[in-house]
Amino acid sequence: MIKAPIPPDETDRLQALRQLLILDTPPEERFDRIVQFAANELDVPMALITLVDAERQWFKARVGLDVCETARETSFCGHAIMKDEILLVADATLDERFHDNPVVTSEPHVRFYAGAPLQLPTGEKVGTLCVIDSTPRQMDAVDLAILSSLRDLVVEELVHRDAQNDTSPDQPHDN
Amino acid sequence: MTTDKHNILLVEKNAMVGSVIASTAYQLNLATVRKVASTSAARQYLMNDRISALIATIDDEVADLAFLQALRDASFRAPSDIPIAVITPTCDGEFAEKLKALRVSRILLKPFKVRDVISTIELVTAPGG
Numbered sequence: 001m002i003k004a005p006i007p008p009d010e011t012d013r014l015q016a017l018r019q020l021l022i023l024d025t026p027p028e029e030r031f032d033r034i035v036q037f038a039a040n041e042l043d044v045p046m047a048l049i050t051l052v053d054a055e056r057q058w059f060k061a062r063v064g065l066d067v068c069e070t071a072r073e074t075s076f077c078g079h080a081i082m083k084d085e086i087l088l089v090a091d092a093t094l095d096e097r098f099h100d101n102p103v104v105t106s107e108p109h110v111r112f113y114a115g116a117p118l119q120l121p122t123g124e125k126v127g128t129l130c131v132i133d134s135t136p137r138q139m140d141a142v143d144l145a146i147l148s149s150l151r152d153l154v155v156e157e158l159v160h161r162d163a164q165n166d167t168s169p170d171q172p173h174d175n
Numbered sequence: 176m177t178t179d180k181h182n183i184l185l186v187e188k189n190a191m192v193g194s195v196i197a198s199t200a201y202q203l204n205l206a207t208v209r210k211v212a213s214t215s216a217a218r219q220y221l222m223n224d225r226i227s228a229l230i231a232t233i234d235d236e237v238a239d240l241a242f243l244q245a246l247r248d249a250s251f252r253a254p255s256d257i258p259i260a261v262i263t264p265t266c267d268g269e270f271a272e273k274l275k276a277l278r279v280s281r282i283l284l285k286p287f288k289v290r291d292v293i294s295t296i297e298l299v300t301a302p303g304g
Contacts, residue, residue: 037191041288141203146289149198153191 002097004052004078009124013081014054016124020162023051023058030157031061038131038150039063042143046108046132049118049154050077057127064132065108074101076132080115081125086144089113091136112137114144116151121159129154181206181300182224185292186217186231187262196292205296214242221251228299229253230292232262236270243277258299262287 007013017023031049039047046064050057057077058069072078079097080087092098092111103110115130129151139147183206187193190212197208209224211217214231215238229246233239249255260281261274274282281295 033191037195041195041290142199142290142293145199145202145293146195148202149195152198153194 001074001099001101002079003073004075005082007082007125013124013126016120016122017051017053017126020126020158021165022060022158022161023053025060027061028161031154034129034150034153034157035061035063038129038147041146041150042131042139044112044131044133048077048130048132049127050075050115050130051118051127052077052081052125060127070103074103076101076103076110076113077115077128077130080128080130081117083117084119086117086147087113087115087128088139088144090138093136108132109134111135114139114147116147118151118155118158120155126158181227181296183208183228183230183296183299184217184220184226185210186212186214186229188212188232188234192289195289199289199293200296203293205293206300208296214239218242218245218251221246221253224252226253226257228258228260228296230260230262230295230299240273240277243279247277260295260299262292 035047035049048059048065049061050059052072052075056069056072057075076089076098089095089098090112092101092104092113098104110132112133112135113130115128117125118127118129119125129147131147185193185196185208187210193210197210200206200208209220211220217231231239243259246253247255258280259277260283261279262283262285264285266282266284280299283291283295
């Protein structure tokens with residue numbers, strides 16, 4: 001297994017992620033419906049919006065997975081945020097980066113993974129929209145374009161949410 | 176095929192579905208897809224803009240078929256013979272005959288997948304589509 005690497009802009013990336021004020025927040029319908037749509041459209045049992053924190057990946061929205069976070073070093077998404085394009089792993093057991101990864105060799109037995117990096121307008125990749133299956137599979141150009149389109153919606157929602165936070169009224173204070 | 180050539184109007188109430196269809200068609204360089212939420216909004220759009228194909232969700236059979244008939248009657252800026260596809264929850268024989276009379280190229284039944292709409296866009300943007 002190759003541990004998830006640390007990108008060169010890690011400090012800025014973590015700062016951008018934390019400025020979103022989204023880590024460990026409750027589920028939100030606007031994100032839940034995107035992962036549900038991705039799972040239905042692409043016929044996969046698992047779909048996630050992941051945010052890659054310093055030591056963990058935390059799931060803002062999830063379909064088909066019970067846990068809310070996993071270790072960063074064993075995460076596929078930690079690899080996906082290293083690239084601009086979608087990371088496509090057709091069969092994890094045949095990939096040197098993942099073949100002996102615990103999430104491949106035991107539950108949830110990941111075989112197929114496709115992760116589209118969530119790149120903020122400022123350039124930092126804070127996580128992914130990913131779809132996962134426990135059987136090997138491929139994606140064609142239409143599947144990839146659909147995943148990319150859904151990823152763009154997630155980024156729009158993250159930016160919109162961030163803007164809402166910025167415009168929320170401050171706590172009352174005396175002048 | 177280029178996005179300059181094909182300008183498709185999509186009538187779809189669900190904004191997320193419309194956005195994913197438009198973005199996917201753009202990324203695949205199939206067409207530029209303009210989105211409106213209703214046939215009344217489509218009428219407004221077609222007063223000012225030309226399109227090369229229409230994909231319309233049928234929610235109100237009478238009103239929506241009247242819109243398609245108006246399109247075929249050259250009531251708008253679009254050519255009256257453009258390809259039309261419809262999305263509908265159900266389609267019995269009588270309804271299918273009405274759509275056939277309106278020269279509808281394809282009927283998509285709900286629930287549909289974005290992939291199905293992309294195939295439809297490929298169909299209506301193909302030469303002779």
